[in-house]
Amino acid sequence: xxxxxxxxxxxxxxxxxxxxxxxxxxxxxxxxxxxxxxxxxxxxxxxxxxxxxxxxxxxxxxxxxxxxxxxxxxxxxxxxxxxxxxxxxxxxxxxxxxxxxxxxxxxxxxxxxxxxxxxxxxxxxxxxxxxxxxxxxxxxxxxxxxxxxxxxxxxxxxxxxxxxxxxxxxxxxxxxxxxxxxxxxxxxxxxxxxxxxxxxxxxxxxxxxxxxxxxxxxxxxxxxxxxxxxxxxxxxxxxxxxxxxxxxxxxxxxxxxxxxxxxxxxxxxxxxxxxxxxxxxxxxxxxxxxxxxxxxxxxxxxxxxxxxxxxxxxxxxxxxxxxxxxxxxxxxxxxxxxxxxxxxxxxxxxxxxxxxxxxxxxxxxxxxxxxxxxxxxxxxxxxxxxxxxxxxxxxxxxxxxxxxxxxxxxxxxxxxxxxxxxxxxxxxxxxxx
Amino acid sequence: xxxxxxxxxxxxxxxxxxxxxxxxxxxxxxxxxxxxxxxxxxxxxxxxxxxxxxxxxxxxxxxxxxxxxxxxxxxxxxxxxxxxxxxxxxxxxxxxxxxxxxxxxxxxxxxxxxxxxxxxxxxxxxxxxxxxxxxxxxxxxxxxxxxxxxxxxxxxxxxxxxxxxxxxxxxxxxxxxxxxxxxxxxxxxxxxxxxxxxxxxxxxxxxxxxxxxxxxxxxxxxxxxxxx
Numbered sequence: 121x122x123x124x125x126x127x128x129x130x131x132x133x134x135x136x137x138x139x140x141x142x143x144x145x146x147x148x149x150x151x152x153x154x155x156x157x158x159x160x161x162x163x164x165x166x167x168x169x170x171x172x173x174x175x176x177x178x179x180x181x182x183x184x185x186x187x188x189x190x191x192x193x194x195x196x197x198x199x200x201x202x203x204x205x206x207x208x209x210x211x212x213x214x215x216x217x218x219x220x221x222x223x224x225x226x227x228x229x230x231x232x233x234x235x236x237x238x239x240x241x242x243x244x245x246x247x248x249x250x251x252x253x254x255x256x257x258x259x260x261x262x263x264x265x266x267x268x269x270x271x272x273x274x275x276x277x278x279x280x281x282x283x284x285x286x287x288x289x290x291x292x293x294x295x296x297x298x299x300x301x302x303x304x305x306x307x308x309x310x311x312x313x314x315x316x317x318x319x320x321x322x323x324x325x326x327x328x329x330x331x332x333x334x335x336x337x338x339x340x341x342x343x344x345x346x347x348x349x350x351x352x353x354x355x356x357x358x359x360x361x362x363x364x365x366x367x368x369x370x371x372x373x374x375x376x377x378x379x380x381x382x383x384x385x386x387x388x389x390x391x392x393x394x395x396x397x398x399x400x401x402x403x404x405x406x407x408x409x410x411x412x413x414x415x416x417x418x419x420x421x422x423x424x425x426x427x428x429x430x431x432x433x434x435x436x437x438x439x440x441x442x443x444x445x446x447x448x449x450x451x452x453x454x455x456x457x458x459x460x461x462x463x464x465x466x467x468x469x470x471x472x473x474x475x476x477x478x479x480x481x482x483x484x485x486x487x488x489x490x491x492x493x494x495x496x497x498x499x500x501x502x503x504x505x506x507x508x509x510x511x512x513x514x515x516x517x518x519x520x521x522x523x524x525x526x527x528x529x530x531x532x533x534x535x536x537x538x539x540x541x542x543x544x545x546x547x548x549x550x551x552x553x
Numbered sequence: 554x555x556x557x558x559x560x561x562x563x564x565x566x567x568x569x570x571x572x573x574x575x576x577x578x579x580x581x582x583x584x585x586x587x588x589x590x591x592x593x594x595x596x597x598x599x600x601x602x603x604x605x606x607x608x609x610x611x612x613x614x615x616x617x618x619x620x621x622x623x624x625x626x627x628x629x630x631x632x633x634x635x636x637x638x639x640x641x642x643x644x645x646x647x648x649x650x651x652x653x654x655x656x657x658x659x660x661x662x663x664x665x666x667x668x669x670x671x672x673x674x675x676x677x678x679x680x681x682x683x684x685x686x687x688x689x690x691x692x693x694x695x696x697x698x699x700x701x702x703x704x705x706x707x708x709x710x711x712x713x714x715x716x717x718x719x720x721x722x723x724x725x726x727x728x729x730x731x732x733x734x735x736x737x738x739x740x741x742x743x744x745x746x747x748x749x750x751x752x753x754x755x756x757x758x759x760x761x762x763x764x765x766x767x768x769x770x771x772x773x774x775x776x777x778x779x780x781x
Contacts, residue, residue, distance in 0.1 A: 122667045129664075136652055452648045455609055456662040456710065457637020460629045546609050550648065 121462045123469075130470035133442070141474065144438045147431040148478020148526050149485060155424030156486040156522050160514045161493075162417035168511045169409060178402035182377040182388055184208065184216060184225075186370075188398035192405040195398065198228075198374035206396045207371035216377050219391050221384045227372035235306040237285060239298075244288030265507070267299045267324030277320040279303075286325045295325050428526065431478065432533040439471050439537035443544075450541050451549025460542040467538035468531050475530020479523035483514070490514055555582035556717060556749055557606055562615035562625075564601055564772075575601040576612060577772035585717070588741070588750040590763035598772040599753050600722060606751065607640045607720045608632040637666045641711025643740075645723035647703040649695040649710075656682065656691040659709045666714070681709040685739060701732035708739055718749045725759060737762060 134141045173179045183195035186205030216225035236245045270278055291298040301322050379388050385401035392399035450463055493512045501508055564576040575598040591599045604610035605617055608624050617624040649658045660678035663669060682688050685705040695703050704724060711719050725733030737759060744750045760766050768776035
């Protein structure tokens with residue numbers, strides 16, 4: 121029997137029991153949607169995260185610390201130095217920048233807390249929000265949505281402010297208007313010691329990224345003297361210090377090394393370690409997170425897989441019913457020349473069609489779910505000031521694989537009933553009432 | 554040489570722990586163009602004999618030789634092809650597929666055998682329906698046909714692959730006498746056109762039309778009446 125005719129016969133037999141067929145397909149649709157949506161969410165989230173890493177430059181970053189043995193997450197918080205480990209001074213920065221494959225090296229100096237910020241139109245109280253200093257060479261790119269990154273020219277008080285801060289300062293309706301505005305900060309030392317107000321100029325507005333507290337403000341490192349030469353004190357430090365003395369005594373708390381090729385990260389980490397410093401690559405964090413997503417994908421996909429398994433049992437049930445109901449028909453087909461193999465493949469094809477239809481409708485429904493999810497998420501992204509839209513997408517390979525898998529599951533589930541049908545004794549089947 | 558040569562066929566069923574000898578050493582030669590009636594009480598083994606000759610069932614021992622092939626030894630694929638191409642079955646209860654039209658029922662052996670394109674199948678199907686005078690009923694479902702018409706559709710289905718043998722198992726059993734007579738006339742006419750006919754019946758009027766009558770009892774041929 122030709123495959124085309126088998127397919128047509130299978131289709132026709134399925135449409136004879138519309139309700140039962142639809143319910144069986146519906147069960148597969150649920151399984152297909154859960155697998156597709158789960159996997160797509162995980163891949164979409166992973167893709168979004170990876171592109172964030174690329175945007176922030178973290179995929180090509182190595183953080184260098186005086187002490188060794190810190191992972192990337194810990195190294196990221198090394199914003200003040202207590203003098204332990206190998207001192208990172210200007211000579212060390214130059215040496216780091218000279219490592220082959222390194223494009224630039226930037227000392228990171230934290231941090232100041234501030235109580236409030238005041239613009240011409242408004243004052244916002246923030247109680248101990250964090251400020252982070254960068255060497256003003258523009259090498260650290262962040263989510264700057266308006267204006268620009270810090271440059272050397274910002275040495276005298278240029279700052280990047282968070283979107284929330286800009287909104288608090290009265291630029292909610294026009295973030296662009298914040299640029300070039302002078303704002304007055306009330307910095308604090310060690311959460312308690314009030315310091316002299318400083319005036320800074322907004323050069324850019326940024327979206328607060330992963331490591332930032334909402335009201336984070338970033339300043340060019342050389343602005344630090346304006347803060348009474350008193351940054352670098354950690355939460356537990358009791359001593360008052362100046363930038364010079366702190367940095368001179370303890371060195372920089374950490375440095376960002378930007379590398380040319382992200383695949384070189386491990387080699388450069390090794391090079392930096394040879395210099396006696398601790399080093400951790402952003403890649404480490406990325407692969408850890410990527411692995412976490414892979415595991416999450418496997419778990420969620422597995423849950424969806426259980427739904428598919430249940431649907432497969434539905435297919436078996438439907439096909440067993442069909443072989444029982446059609447026993448006499450099977451007998452007639454056998455009498456008029458159907459081989460066992462023909463009968464077997466007829467039922468297998470029929471079950472495969474169930475799986476295929478379930479897969480197709482499942483994918484269509486998944487696209488609908490993705491559109492709905494994107495509708496909700498786009499609003500959130502817009503509110504959060506992120507330019508990305510439609511981050512949930514169903515990768516075509518997933519869609520194709522899901523359809524193939526549901527078809528295969530249908531055929532495998534139909535195998536047992538199909539064998540049963542094929543092995544019926546034609547004489548008995550013809551007598552069946 | 555005979556069209557079908559059965560030699561010493563034996564077949565035993567076990568029903569409720571009791572052995573039933575459905576065929577107990579049956580030998581029979583079916584000549585081309587013959588019209589044989591197989592008679593006997595129910596349970597005598599006449600249906601088993603017909604099924605074995607039709608390749609629907611296989612004997613425990615003995616041989617059924619058709620064109621050099623022994624059906625007793627044949628594989629499923631060969632038997633199926635034999636049923637498809639060489640045999641046309643006509644059953645007491647018609648055995649039409651209820652969800653298919655008359656034409657679809659008639660061409661189903663062509664579809665199952667993978668023969669030809671759709672157009673050719675339809676042409677052959679219509680020709681077969683024409684032979685039983687039912688071209689105007691091609692699109693009707695079996696439920697929309699009378700018993701006699703259904704049986705004629707079944708005959709058309711049996712004819713569609715130009716078989717060498719038509720096996721009819723009580724073809725008039727479910728029909729009233731005048732419709733039954735029509736169906737028998739139809740079969741006789743086909744026999745006249747050269748198709749070999751094997752009819753299982755316990756209706757003496759049907760048996761009386763056969764060229765040869767074979768009586769079976771307890772799996773054995775008890776009597777063979779010659780040509781009329």
